[in-house]
Amino acid sequence: MEEYSREPCPWRIVDDCGGAFTMGVVGGGVFQAIKGFRNAPSGIQRRLLGSLVTVKDRAPIVGGNFAVWGGVFSTFDCTLVYLRKKEDPWNSIMSGAATGAVLAARNGIPAMAGNALVGGVLLALIEGAQILISKIGSEQFKPASPMDLDYVKGFAEGSQQ
């Protein structure tokens, strides 16, 4: 049951933080492995060792950044759900903007505004893609309208004479 696969709101924050951390560690691990492999001196053993060392050093940091982003985003999302008393894409977009702003807070107000814009646009794109996919996916369940059937059309036209 898809609508029950997400936790209710306070626990959703922990779930999203964990999910974001996992994505960061796995994605960052792959990325840093390739980077470490390429930056190591030649010889397959040194390259593999370099790859391993880079993953050990950098992947947790990437994971931590993703986790912070995910946790802050989810916190804002749950707060908006509680305040507005509904769940819709606007919550996600506003949360994305707020998260971008908060995470740039150390760099001053113009940086916060710029990051907020980027975050909001990014989330708007993601939500738009989700709405598009769900719209296309629901076409298969559309019931056939009786007015589209040929003999009904003929009947309707005939009766207008």
Place this chain on the structure above:
Amino acid sequence: MNDYDNVSAYGTTRGRASTLSPYLNFDPSYLDTQQPEFIFPEGASRQRGRFELAFSQIGASVMGGATIGGATGLYNGIRQTALAGHTGKLRMTQVLNYTMKQGANVASSLGVIAVMYSGTGVLLSLARGSDDEVNTVASGAITGLLYKSSAGLKTCLKGGAVGLALTSAYCAYTSDRIRNFFK
């Protein structure tokens, strides 16, 4: 005299039968009110699977690690800046740096351990086709070995032993099967 005077709660004495609900004429001993009754979809298991629990375990480890590391960093930062005699904005920045650095370190360490534990647990349960305490203990041991694998053989084995001990203790404490075995 109203219509319901000569009717018992289960409708076994029919006064005005036409006004009674057809749902009231059954033997109540058919109801089993001792066990909780849940509706499960087709093929669903009674317990939440490892993969569902994984993200909340990982998230809890990260957030718990951030809290512990942040508290330790805060304490260290306040002590160190007091010893060094910093004041005002410099002190605030330094304390903040200590807190966030230590918090991030502990959070990502605990998070990586949680990811390894959950990942190996899910892989083991998929490979074995069943989910039980053996998976928990084995993935604890593997996580301990893997986490310390780059620090030399002795440390690696010590890490594996620590992982094994922790998960065995958890299983011994919470698992129903092991408790019933020793009763």
